[in-house]
Amino acid sequence: MLDSDLMAAAAAATGFMPEDEGRALAEAAFAAPDGPILEVGSYLGKSTLYLAAAARARGTKVVTVDHHRGSEEHQPGWDYHDPELVDPAVGLIDTLPGLRATIAAAGAEDVVVAVVARAEDFAALWGTPLAFLFLDGSHTDESAQRDLASWAPHLAVGGVLAIHDVFPDPADGGQAPYRIYRKALDSDAYTELTGQGSLRLLRRRS
Known part of the structure; x- marks a missing residue:
């Protein structure tokens, strides 16, 4: 059974994950x-808490990796830029303090392992087969394709690949997550599970 306290904390946390998708x-x-x-x-850390609710119930950990300098859409001049997230010492986005505050306030530090790194760099060091992989990083084609290429090989057969912000219609949102979803599904290495909204779920079969 999912940890109800962490589910409530996730629903209340700042972020872009709708509650039904979370x-x-x-x-x-x-x-x-x-x-x-x-x-x-x-x-x-909003989606991190949703995953932590599952991790605590399963007696395991959730590892979350991010360089914490923000995606393209978080940079100055873009729609999702938040000037309060800029570190005045270096003039760059820094979401790590916000993540740490979210995780600490929810009491989830025992189940969340936060890694500050570029996803592809950390993937090169990772050696344990994954049961569940959630891709929700930068939404440019280059970075989304890189995330899929560097992390999908680490997913165990029978494991689940989750991709967020998948919008088949370009009028609804950016297409990079949709394209990696199609690439994974068209590879015949995955079967599709029931998703929710823009969240797609695929089980690795080979």
Whole structure:
């Protein structure tokens, strides 16, 4: 059973994950095979808490990796730029303090392992088969394709790949997550599970 306190904290946290998609994410992570849960793209920790609710219930950890300098859409001049997230000492976005505050306030420091690194750099060091992989990093084609290429090989057969912000219609949102979803599905290495909204869920079969 999902940890109800962490589910409530996730719903109240700042971020871009709708509650119905967050619950579907947590339920999918809870139902995944035994093994680690890993998230690419932490931002301020909202989706991390949904995954933590599953991790605590399973007696495991969720690893969340992010360089914490913000995606393209978080930079100055873009729609999702928040000037309060700029570190005045260096003049760059820094979402790590916000993530740490979110995780600490929810009492989830015992189940969340936060890694500050570029996802592809950390993937090169990772060696444990994943039970659940959630891709929600930068939404440019280059970075989304890089996240899929560097992390999908670490997903165990039977493990679940989750991709957020998948919009088949360009009028609804950017297409980079949709393209990696199609690439994974068209590879015949995955079968599709029931998703929710813009959240797509795929089980690795080979």
